[in-house]
Amino acid sequence: MTDPLANSYYAATAYPWRPRAFDGDYRCDVAVIGGGFTGLSAALACAERGFSVMLVEAETIGFGASGRNGGQLIPGLRWSASEMEAEFGRERADALFDLCWRDNRVQARIAKHGIDCDLKAGHLEAAWTPKDFAAMHREAEFLDSRFGYPTRIIERADMDAHIASPLYHGGVYDAHAGHFHPLNYAIGLARAAEAAGVVILEGRRADLILDGNPGELFIGDATIAARYIINAADSWIGDVDPDLGRYTVPIMNYNIATAPLVSADALLPSDAAVADSRFVLNYFRLSADRRLIFGGGERYSQTPPRDIAAFVRPFMAEVFPQIADTPIDYGWGGAVAVTMNRLPHIGRRGNVFFAHGFSGHGALVTTLSGELVADALAGTAERFDVFAALPSSPFPGGKWLRRPLATLGLLWYALKDRIG
Structure with a gap:
């Protein structure tokens, strides 16, 4: 089967990358599984603390969701700030x-390492219904009054300053959010990690972890002996640790990139990234070379559509009928690991740390999570414990029924989008 990433705009415009050759002893302080944002940031942060680090990636750096996502940098988690306070209390x-709104580790890493990844400011959450807009309005007021976090409420009459679409009933603009080229960011992290001393092994699939002191990570015909192991394989975490795999199900998302648009500035005048409020949301933004990058629709089958561009085009045309027939140059997709409650699942079991299940809201929080794991590994676990204490539970149904039962639940919420 052709890999959906093969026709990715990000892959086509990525900077050259190949890890340095390594011919040495497979022994280190820290072995990291996964070459996405979480694994890379964890490896980099560990190396900065003086640990010897090896990172293994079954494919190539950024191959998973980190190199395929919509490129939207949205502060927070899938729960709103008011929901978190209601559930967890004020402290x-x-x-x-x-951690999740104020501490933007992505911007900090981009600035520190000079990562060229088309970083732009601004994000608009667009209300699909008047009820959604009322809820956004309340949340924006809560963010300001409770946390002193400023956003801008956009009335329906003023939405054309941000988006040339009649569909939305208002929105909330966040100047602290933004968007970027995610694969070039991942490559930038990989280069920074290598410069800090991390050994990166691409094309090496982790098969099994034996927790001990030291632990052992089996990678095909070799074994890495490590004091600590960090499992950051996300959608593939169950391939290495079946028990952790019970906490997520993979949801397939698809993106397209149009040909460069003469009308780009008219389409999205503020050049902000946009995500709407539907359960199966549309999300879109302009690339640095003035293409519309648009994500829409979900599939609960792991089999991608034969024609990704044809699958996503109707969603784009609904939002922007004025470009319904514009050429689409790229169409690609990938899996998003979703937890039961849409909060990330982060923790420690002996000498093995793990972080996964960012549920489609991970472009910012994954970098942070990797650094929090490095903090805990180095002996400072206070901030790590904030995330590790988030509630989590495995999906019901066991190995064979877990995904079908989760799919039924997701389809119900998708149906609610359609019936209002």
Whole structure:
């Protein structure tokens, strides 16, 4: 089967990357599984603390969701700040807010390492219904009054300053959010990690972890002996640890990139990234070379559509009928690991740390999570514990029924989108 990433705009415009050759002893302080944002940031942060680090990636750097996503940098988690306070109380909400809204580790890494990844400011959450807009309005006021976090409420009459579409009933603009080229960011992290001393092994699939002191990570015909192991394989975490795999199900998302648009500035005048409020949301933005990158629709089968562009085009045409027939140059997709409650699942079991299940809201929080794992590994676990204490539970149904039961639930919420 052809890999959907093969026709990715990101892959076509990525900077050259190949890890340095390695011919040495497979022994280190820290072995990291997964070459996405979480694994790369964890490896980099561990190396900066003086640990010897090896990172293994079954494919290539950024092959998973980190190199395939919509490129939207949205502060927070899938739960709103008011939901977190209602569920966890004021003190825990403060700690989560400081981590997930105020501490932008992506911007910090981009600045520190000079990563060229088309970083732009601004994100608009667009209301699909008047009820959604009322809820956004309340949340924006809560963010301002409770946390002093400023956003801008956009009334329906003023939406044309951001988006040339009649579909939406208003929105909320966040100047602290933004968008970027995710694969070039991943490659930038990989280059920074190598410069800090991390050994990166691409094309090496992790098969099994034996927890001990040291632990052992089996990678085909070789074994890495490590004091600590970090499992950041996300959608593939169950291939290495079947028990952790029970906590997520993979949802397939698809993106397209149009040909460069003469009308790009008219389409999205503020050049902000946009995501709407539907359960099966549309999300879109302009690339640095003035293409519309648009994600729409979900599939609960692992088999991609034969024609990704044809699958996504109707969603784009609904939002932007004025470009319904514009040429589409790229169409690609990938899996998003979703937890039961849409909160990430992060923790430690002996000498093995793990972080996964970012549920489609991970472009910012994955970098942070990797750094929090490095903190805990180095002996400072206070901020790590904030995330590790988030509630989590495995999907019901066991190995064979877990995905079908989750699919039924997701289809129900998708149906609610259609019937209002």
